[in-house]
Each structure stands twice: as C-alpha cells, then as structure tokens.
Amino acid sequence: MSLPKTSLWDIVKKQFRFKLKSYRGMFTSLMMLQIIGILFSLGGEGGGGGGSDSFSYEMKYYSGSFILAFLMIWAFLSAIIVTTQAYRFDDYAFVANRMSSNLANILFLGWASIIGGVTFLLASQSLKLSVLILQEQDYIVSQRLSMLQMAEGLVGIILYLFLFTALGYLVGMLVQRNKIFIILLPALLFGSLFISVFFANESTLLIDVGRIFVKETSFLLFLLKVLFASTVAFGSAIFLSDNLEVRK
Amino acid sequence: MSLIILLFILLLAFIGLANFSGRFTSPRFLSGSSTTKMFTVYIIVLLCTASLSFVVPKGESYQGDYLTEQEMLQNERLNSDIYSIVESGKIEEANGLSKKKSWEFPIEGEELNIESKSSNAMVFIEKVKSIEDKIEVTHYSTFSYVDNIDITDRFTSPEVELIETTLKILPQDHVNIQLVKYTKAFPFTQFAEDGEQFNRRNGMMQGLDFIYIKVPGKMEVSGEGYVVNE
Missing domain, CATH: 1.10.287 (Helix Hairpins)
Structure with missing residues (x-):
C-alpha cells in the first residue's frame, strides 16, 4: 500500500481555492471602502478661486484619488489580517506546509489586487458619471483616458495594490513573530511623518522610498521595481513565518 | 436622476x-x-x-476651446509686448488682439471729454486727420483663459455712449466662471509620455482690454486716456 503523492503546486491550488471562498468578506470591505471613497470624492478633491473687479472664477476638481487611497489602506490591512493566527490555522485543514500556505496567500493577495484594480477603474468611472450629472456649472471638463493610459493605469493600480499587500504581509508576519512590532512599526511610521512636518525641508526615508515608485515614468521599470520590492517583502515574510510557533 | x-x-x-x-x-x-x-x-x-x-x-462638453501649452506661452509673450505696441499707435499691427465691438458717434465741435468707469479697460486716443465730425471707438481684448480653457468670449464689451461732448465708457459686466473638472487619477498619468504627471500646467489669465478711440485731427481731448500721437 502506498500513499498518493501530492505536489506542492496541487496543495497551493487547493488552498487558494479555499481562500477564495473563505475570505470573501475581504471583498465586502473593499466594496464598502470604495463606496465611502466615492461619497468622499463627491465633495471634490481640490479647487481654487480668485478674481478681480470684473472677473471671478471658482474651480473644483474631482478624481478617483480618494478611492485609490482607501484601496491602498484596504490592501495593506487585508494582508495583515491574512497573517493573523486564526487565518494561518485554517490551513491546517489541508496536508500542507508553511511554504504552500504562504504561496496560496500570495496568490490570493494577487487576485485581490486584480479585483481591487478592476473595481477601482469602474468606481472611478462611476464617480465621473456622478460628477457629470450632479454638477450644473458653466464648464464641466472631463479628461478622457486613452486606451493605453487606461491599460497602463489599470496595471499600475494593480501593482500598487500588490505592493501594499506585500508590505502588509511583511508587517503582519513581523507582528506575529514579535508583538513589540505593534508599537515599534507605528512609532517608526508616525515618527517619520512628524520629522518631515517639523523639518519641512528634510526628506525622510519613507518619502524617498515612495518616490522610487511614484516618480517612475517608465512602465517597465515600475513593473520591475514593484515585482522586486514585493518579492523581497514576501520573501522576508516567508522566512519569518518559518520561525513562528506551531499549532498545539 | x-x-x-x-x-x-x-x-x-x-x-x-x-x-x-x-x-x-x-x-x-x-x-x-x-x-x-x-x-x-x-x-x-x-x-x-x-x-x-x-x-x-x-x-x-464645454463651451470653449482648450488652449495648448504653446498657445498659452505665446499669449503670455504677446500680452507682455502688446501695451507698448498699442501705446505707439500701431494697434492694427499688434498680434493676439481681437476686435470685439466698434462704435461710431457723430460729434460737433472740437472738444471731447472722456470718462471711463471701466476698471480694466485701458483707453487710448489717436488723432486722425482723415476723420471729420465723428469719433470711432473700438474695443479690443487679448485672450483670457481659466485652466487652459479659452473664455475670451465670456467677456462682454463695455457700454459706450456719447452725451454732448463727453464720451462715457461704462463698466463691463462682471464675469463669473464656475469650472468643474474631472481629472485622471494619479496612476493613469504616471506613465504619460509627455511627462503630464510633472509638467501639467493649469493656466489662468485675464486678458487685457483696450478701448481705442480715433478722433478728428484737430480735436482737443481731455479726461481719462492716453493720446498716442500728440
């Protein structure tokens, strides 16, 4: 009598399918955050005005930036939630190891990023429709997206979300490894922000790191940067997860 | 809906x-x-x-044309030169000026007083020997735009009236522009070939207004305005 051999990839696929079903609630939070983002955006994201004796102007700008900001937070927090003990213990329903569990999580987060990116594109277009209908002003201008811009932008958003899930996953694993990171990481984040506010001209590490991605105008280089950073973050998280305590 | x-x-x-x-x-x-x-x-x-x-x-849809970066830069250059051109009496040669409205008033006598209540229209007077018993008033303006949209047509010409020997230029109607713009979210502009992410310019300029008055050569002009050929 012999036991059937199962490959790592088969286990990962099974776990991924399981996670698609059991983590459906993640998409509810995505939906809610997008709706909140749309509602926030309806108030306008910026504007200005001015004038003289004979002339005055008021400008109001709209875009999907609020929705995107909410999505990034969603991606980051969702990845952290996936690393929590309760979710890791779900994987014990399968004959699996930490590697397969991590790979299935990465696949799921990648899938969630794609869903997030596509729904963002749709949500931002819905916001545009609301703006066009709700506003009754002299001039309503809408910048049209070319197909190339739409395609590059969509992949760009998915990559940003994937990067945030990678960061969230690493942060989650760090916290699981040692609870001191619950205090240490926010302290580093807010400390860095306070430094940049107090010393307005001083650049901080956090902002500089962000610029590496945000200022990149070459799509290929941006893709490589995100994939490299995500690989490093997920790789570190996998390494950290090997040292986590086992289920008793 | x-x-x-x-x-x-x-x-x-x-x-x-x-x-x-x-x-x-x-x-x-x-x-x-x-x-x-x-x-x-x-x-x-x-x-x-x-x-x-x-x-x-x-x-x-918007009731106006978009101006390109080049057009805006050209308008700004023209605007900076235009005053000296008009002041030298060569208004017909000035580029970037558009003629918006003209008036013609018959006048008797050789005296003209000008009262301008328009805060932004500059008044220039040219004495022309070939004109007799009338004055010709023309309103010119340069381009105006908000957020790259040409709004020159939104500015109306001032009311001009001649009462006996006094030419009154009344203030223009106040123009209020309310603009709503739906812009592309950040990642859609990040990879733009023309560097849209960093070089996007939202030009705003109120054009210059000139009231150019041609009067008979022998006319004595007083009040507000600069006589270009005296």
Missing part, C-alpha cells in the same frame, strides 16, 4: 455597513455566503454606471 444615483449609493453603503457590523461581531469577519451575492450586485452596478459614463459624453 442624480438624486436616484445618490440614494442608490447610500443604499449600497447602508447594506454594506449592516453586513459589516454583523460580520464584525461574528467570530469570522472575513467569511459569509451573502457576500458573494452582494459583491456581484455591486460589480453589476459599477459596470452599468461605468458604461454609462462612456455613453453620456454630453455632460463633458
């Missing part, structure tokens, strides 16, 4: 919130069977509204 959409969004938010609060208190926040249905409905709504945003282009 707009109210219905808003109410629908609020309804979705309410359903989502109700579901969220239920899930949040349950032992498994990230699970549930009704979530798939709700998310599917959400996707369908998004698909419908997003499709509509492409189908309804009427709302995004």
